[in-house]
Amino acid sequence: TREGDVYDRIVQSGEPIIIADVTQSNSWQQVEWLPVNKSWIGVPLFSKNRVMGMLSLTRIEADAFNQDEILLVSTFAMQAAVALENARLYDEITRFSELLERMVAQRTEELNDAYRTLEKLDKNKTAFISVAAHELRTPITVMKGYLGMLRGNPNIQIDEMLTQAVDGVLKGTDRLHMIVNSMLDVARIDSQVMKPHFELTEILNVVKFVQSEYKKDLVERNITLEIEGVKELPHIMADPQLLQKALDNVVVNAIKFTPDGGTVTIFGHEITDDRMGPCVELQVRDTGIGIDPANHKIIFEKLYQIGKVELHSSGRTKFKGGGPGLGLAISAGIIKTHQGKIWVESSGQDEEKLPGCTFFIRIPLPKKQ
Numbered sequence: 309t310r311e312g313d314v315y316d317r318i319v320q321s322g323e324p325i326i327i328a329d330v331t332q333s334n335s336w337q338q339v340e341w342l343p344v345n346k347s348w349i350g351v352p353l354f355s356k357n358r359v360m361g362m363l364s365l366t367r368i369e370a371d372a373f374n375q376d377e378i379l380l381v382s383t384f385a386m387q388a389a390v391a392l393e394n395a396r397l398y399d400e401i402t403r404f405s406e407l408l409e410r411m412v413a414q415r416t417e418e419l420n421d422a423y424r425t426l427e428k429l430d431k432n433k434t435a436f437i438s439v440a441a442h443e444l445r446t447p448i449t450v451m452k453g454y455l456g457m458l459r460g461n462p463n464i465q466i467d468e469m470l471t472q473a474v475d476g477v478l479k480g481t482d483r484l485h486m487i488v489n490s491m492l493d494v495a496r497i498d499s500q501v502m503k504p505h506f507e508l509t510e511i512l513n514v515v516k517f518v519q520s521e522y523k524k525d526l527v528e529r530n531i532t533l534e535i536e537g538v539k540e541l542p543h544i545m546a547d548p549q550l551l552q553k554a555l556d557n558v559v560v561n562a563i564k565f566t567p568d569g570g571t572v573t574i575f576g577h578e579i580t581d582d583r584m585g586p587c588v589e590l591q592v593r594d595t596g597i598g599i600d601p602a603n604h605k606i607i608f609e610k611l612y613q614i615g616k617v618e619l620h621s622s623g624r625t626k627f628k629g630g631g632p633g634l635g636l637a638i639s640a641g642i643i644k645t646h647q648g649k650i651w652v653e654s655s656g657q658d659e660e661k662l663p664g665c666t667f668f669i670r671i672p673l674p675k676k677q
């Protein structure tokens with residue numbers, strides 16, 4: 309270069325270099341098309357203690373820079389270096405944020421893809437449940453018809469063994485029928501064709517109906533069912549049949565997961581919900597095995613059971629008896645159509661300490677005009 313080795317010297321020393329007359333310096337190479345300026349001053353530009361460049365000034369006359377000017381150039385070079393460094397950092401940050409944006413966009417796209425795949429798989433599952441349930445329903449209806457005939461036949465009624473056998477098959481068929489109906493309910497909820505018929509509903513009637521369903525099972529399992537505060541509740545706008553189904557699935561679980569001798573409580577009161585305003589709240593408490601907090605959300609998904617499913621039986625209320633894992637999905641779907649919410653609280657699952665759990669159902673009260 310024109311300056312010869314001065315740049316290298318500045319980089320190495322980090323100090324300004326002043327040349328009084330470049331024409332006297334033998335390493336200086338004058339470029340033809342540039343004016344011959346004799347005085348030359350070069351100051352280093354620092355970035356974090358490293359020289360990243362040089363600022364040079366020239367004057368026509370020899371030895372034309374005084375001390376003040378040298379100081380001024382050095383100060384200017386310092387500020388210029390800071391400005392350059394800032395510009396470089398800004399550039400870096402801009403490039404980094406562009407990179408981040410691109411990465412986020414890519415990840416979002418991947419997540420959307422995964423979500424769409426899962427959604428499709430879930431639709432397949434629902435379609436399968438629906439087809440299977442419809443196919444099963446017809447033969448079950450036929451079986452129930454013939455079994456009813458057999459049950460009423462005098463030849464069978466006089467034979468105790470045969471009567472017992474027919475009753476056993478009938479009971480199993482009823483359970484099958486119930487499962488098939490649950491499958492249809494879940495398919496209806498998933499494809500959003502469940503349409504509630506709202507009417508002014510007294511919750512006590514719904515609770516009493518559910519209670520009456522399990523009188524026999526409660527005696528058999530020596531479980532006490534207590535009802536508290538429900539009588540005082542105001543009427544709500546609800547579909548009584550659907551509400552009964554929603555509550556039934558919660559209560560039958562409470563019985564199923566509580567050992568013999570325990571207590572199930574249905575408690576009701578009015579409460580103001582942060583989001584929904586004035587509501588009625590039903591709590592179903594049990595003294596059973598409880599539910600691990602990790603599972604509190606997922607149990608409301610269809611086909612989900614915790615733990616082993618070897619205990620499947622024909623009874624609905626047998627202790628820890630298995631089921632297809634549809635009950636709570638149906639309850640959640642029904643409560644959703646009522647603009648309400650459902651959740652569970654429990655400190656954990658423990659078959660010895662029996663922490664129990666409490667299911668909460670909140671349904672908004674009709675708005676007063």
Ligand SMILES: Nc1ncnc2c1ncn2[C@@H]1O[C@H](COP(=O)(O)OP(=O)(O)OP(=O)(O)O)[C@@H](O)[C@H]1O
Nearest residue numbers: 561562565598607613614631632633634635636637
């Ligand atoms: N009161 C409860 N105490 C302990 N565990 C419970 C309770 N209620 C539900 N669970 C857990 O949540 C799971 C899902 O319940 P859900 O009612 O949806 O299905 P299920 O009872 O297994 O089958 P289904 O209701 O279709 O017959 C249950 O298998 C059980 O593990």
Ligand SMILES: [Mg+2]
Nearest residue numbers: 561631635636
């Ligand atoms: Mg259940």
